[in-house]
Amino acid sequence: MAGKFKVAIVGSGPAGMSAGGRAAETNVSHILFEKSDHLSDTIYKYQKGKFVMATPDVLPLRSPMTFQAGIREDILGTWDKEAAKHKVNVRFKSEVVAIKGQKGNFELRVQGGGDIVAEYVILCIGLQGNLRKLECEGADRPWVQYQLDDPDAYSDETIVVIGAGDAAIENAVALAKQNKVIIVNRRDEFARVKQGNLNLIAEAIDKGIIECYYNSEPGHIGDNYLLLKTAEGEAKIECNRIIARLGADPPRRFVESCGIKFPSKDRAALPELSGSYESNVPGLYILGALGGYPLIKQAMNQGYEVIEFIEGRPVKPADEPLLESKFANINVPVEEMLQRIRQNVPLLSGLTTLQLREFMIDSNVHTPRRGDVIFHRNDYTNSFFSIVQGNVDIQINPTNTAEVVGLGQGQFFGEMGLISGRRRTATTISASDDCVLIETPRRSMIKLVNSVAAVKKVLDQTAMARQIQTHLAPAVPTSELQEVVESAKIESYPAGHVIFNEGDQGDAVYLIRRGSVTVSRSIAGRNLVLSYVPAGNYVGEMALLSRKPRSATIKTAVATEAVRLDGSAFNKVLDKYPDLRRRLEAKYDQRLVENVRMEASPESGSLIEFLVAQGVGEATDVLLIDESLCVRCDNCEKACAETHGGTSRLDREAGPTFASLHVPTSCRHCEHPHCMADCPADAIHRASNGEVFIDDKCIGCGNCERNCPYQVIHMAAKPPAKPGLLQWLLFGMGPGPGEDLEAKKIKSSSPKLAVKCDMCKDLAAGPACVRACPTGAAIRVNPEDFFALTIRG
C-alpha cells in the first residue's frame, strides 16, 4: 500500500474540492483523487465563457474555497489558486476503480497503481459518470469528439453534431455561427429539451442555418465522411468533424460495487443518506449531485460540513440562520417547526428534509390576526398558501362578505390563481388569532408540483372540486358535488385543438381552468367565431340543457386545461337544485342572444378570430392601435424609450393588422408568461396588478428572449444619459427628448440585458405609450373586456 490517510475524497468537483480544502485547512490527513488532469471536470467541460449561476442566492456559502456567480474560466481559476494555497493533497489522473472494506479501514484501488487505505471515504463523483460513446464502426477516429470546449475555435468546417439533447443543440447552434452544421437526431422530434433550446434549434432548421436528419443513426465513420442510416436509406455526409453528445451513464454500478444500496430500480434513484450524508456503509459519505444536492453552492457547503462531522464537530446546515429568521415571528426552533409543518400539512408531508428546507427558504411564514385580509379578490398575486395552524375564511360571494367557506389546519388555498394564471377569484381573510400560514411563490410551487407527483395529484383533486364549486355551482354544498367531482377529469389540449364539433353527440360540460377557447359555428359554409371564453367559465352546457347535439364548435385559443364533467352526474345535481338549473338556463339564453347578434355581424367574429390567432387569447393586457387614428408619429415608442432608460420596449410598426386594428410588437403580459418559464436568475415577476416585469437580477442569458413567442423581449445595452430638455432646447445639445431611439454611442462594455414592457407599473397614471399618443390611437386593454365589448357591439 502506497499510503494511509484519515480521509479519502473521490472526485474533485465542488463538493470534493471543498472537502479537501476544509481537511487541509484543519490539518486532517487526506487525499483527493481526480481522474482527469484538472479540478472539477464537470464544470471544466462547460462551454467556454459559460455563465455559472450561484443559486440559491440566499444560501450562505460555507467553505474554505470561494464561489460566486461568474464566467466558467474565472471560477476554475480561483479554485485552482485556492486549492494550491490551502495545500490540498490532490492526485490527478487517478481514477478510483474499487472501494472495499469498512469504517476505519477502507481500501481504495486506483487505476494505474498507487492504492491507498483510508479511515473514511467521501464519494463526490457526481452524476456525469462516463460519457456515452458512439458504437458504430470508426467511432474511435481522432476527428470524432464527445465534448466541445470552445465553439469559436472552429470555423469554415462542416461539422456533424450527433444527439438531440440540450448539449447537442447548444453546441450545434453555437458552431453554426461560423461553420456548416448538420445535426443528427435519432427520433422524429427534439423532445425533452429546454423550451429555449427547442425554439433555437427549430428556428435554425427553419431558416436553413442548420440541416437536420431526423430518424437517423450513424452507421459507419470513414476517413472524411459519416455514413448515416436514415428512414429513407443510407446517406453519406462528408464532414471535417463529428461531435457526439449522447449523455452519460450514471455511475450506479460502481457505487453499488462499494456496497451502497439504492432505494429503487428507477434509473433516477439516488442512494439514501443520513442527516450527516453517511450512506448505509458506515464511514462512507456521499456528497453532491449523487447525494441529491445538485447545486454548486450546496455541494461546497456539504464538503465543509462532512469534514466537521468526521472530526466530531457537529454543525447545523448552512441554511439554518435563514430558516431561523423565517420562523422568528412564531418563536419556534427550526427543527420543531419543520416537524410541525410535516405533521400538520398533508400536502407537504411527503417531502424529503432537503426539499422541505428549500421549500421553506423560498416561502414566507405569516401570522395574521382574525379579520386580517390575506389577499383580495382580483389581486394579481399568484402565491400559494398552506395552513399550518388556525383557520381562514374565503368570501365566495363578492356581494355578500358574510358568505364564506372556512378552511382549517392542513388545508391550502390560492391554487386557482396558480393554475389559471388569472386574478384571485375570492377575498380570503384570517378567521383565527393563532393562524400560521406558509406563503410560497409561484415558481417554487411549480417546481414542487413538477418534481413531486403526490403534490400534483392532491393539488389537482382539491382544485378541481373548488373550481366546480366556484365557477359552476356556488350554492351547492361540497357533499352534493361528490359524484360530479368523482366523475370529473382534467384534460389538457394544445392550442388550436377542437374539444368538440358542432353536431357532435355528447353531454359533457367543460369547465375551462386554464387557457381559453373560442365558440364558432358553421354558417353558409363559413366558420364564424361567435365568442371567446376565458378560464373560469364553462362550455357545453347548451347540449346538456337542450338534450340536442352540440350547437357549436369549441376550439382552444391557446394551450388549455379543462375539467370535463360527466353530463349525467351533473344533471342529477341540476335536478336537485332548480335554482342552479335556472342560472344555467339564463346564461344559455344570454348566449343564444349573443350568438344571433354575432351571426348578424360576421366582421366582429373575424376580428376575434384574428386576435386569437395573434395569441391575444393568453394575454392579460394588450396594446392595440387603431390605424385609422394612428398618425405614425412613433411618440409611443419615444415615450417608452424615454421612460425606460433609453430603450423602447415596443415596435409600433411591426406586427399584423386586421381591418384597421393593429397589434404592435409589445408585451401582452400572458396569463402563464413564457418568459418566466426558464429564467435562471428568477428575475421575472408578476406585480399585483398583473404587470410582468424583469428586475435587476437579470444576467442577460437571453432565455426569456428565446422563450417569448411574440418577440417582445430583446437584449439591449443601456444607452448613455441624455442632456436635459433645456440644454437641448437652448443650446442645441442632442439628442433631445424622443430623439435617437437607437442611441448609437453605446459603450461596448455595458452588458446587454433583457428588456421588456413593464406596463409602466411605476408611473401612477399608467402606460406612457398610451398616454403619449396624441390621437387616441393606442389603447391598452384586457382582451376579455375587449372581446366582450366586440360581442355586445
Next chain:
Amino acid sequence: MHESILVYRHFRYLKWAVTLTVVAILAYVFHTPGEPANGGTWLGYTLGGIGAGLIFWLAWFGMRKRDYAKPTGKLEDWLSAHIYLGLSLIFIATLHSGFQFGWNVHTLAYVLMMLVIASGAFGLYAYIRYPRLMTDNRRGTTLDAMIVEMAEADREIRELAAKMSDEIRDLVFDAIDNTTIGGGVRRQLEPGRSGRTVAAIDKVRSAFASGARDQTETSRRLISLLTRKNELVVRARNDVMYKAMMDVWLYVHVPLSFALLVALVAHVIAVFFYW
C-alpha cells in the same frame, strides 16, 4: 374603445371653445366703448390678454409632448384642447383687433397667427384623412417589406431582361436603376406613379405584340414581374406621400409658431411702451 381627438370626452373642448367664442362675440357686439373698437379698450385688453395667454399655452404643447415621464394626464387630452382652443383664437384675436389692420408689427403678429392656425388646420385634416389611406395602401405589409420585395423583383427582372433584345434590356435596366422611392420634399409629396417602369412594360408588350414570339415565356414572365414591380413602386411612393403629408405641415407650423411668439412679444412691448 378607441376615441378620436375630435370627439374626445364628448367634445369637451369643442364646448369650451364655442363658449369662449360666443361670449367674446356677444361682449363685442354689446360693448360700446365710445370710440372705434380697438385693442385699447377694456374689452380689447381682456381679449388680448386671453389671446396672448392662449398662444403661450398652445406653444407649450411642444414642451408637454416631450415631457414623456410626466406622471399624469394624456397627450390626447392636450391635443384635443390644442385644436379647439387654437381654432377659437381666430375669433378672439380678430375681435381683439377690432378689424383694424395695417402695415405694422401688430398686424404681422395677427397674420403669423392666422398662418399658424391655417397650417394646424391642414395638419388636422391630414391626421384625419391619411391614416386610413395609409393602412389600406399597405395591405398589411410595411414599407421596408415592400422595398425588399422590389429588390427581389428587380433581381429576377434583370435576369429575364438580359435575355431580351438590347433595346428592351437597356430600357428595363434604366427603369430599375432610376426608380427611387422618396427623395426631396417635392418628390415625397407627389402621389405614386411610375413613369419608367410603365414605359418599360409598354415596350415589352408592344415588342411582344409585334411578333417577337421567340421569347414568349420570358416576355410574359417579364411583363408580369414588371407589373408587380410597378404596383409596388406606386404603393411605396403613396406610402411615402401619406407619411410626408402627415409630417410636412409641422415644418411650417412650428417655425411660424416661434416667429409668432417673437412678433407677439414685440406687439405687446410696442403697445405698452410706445402707444
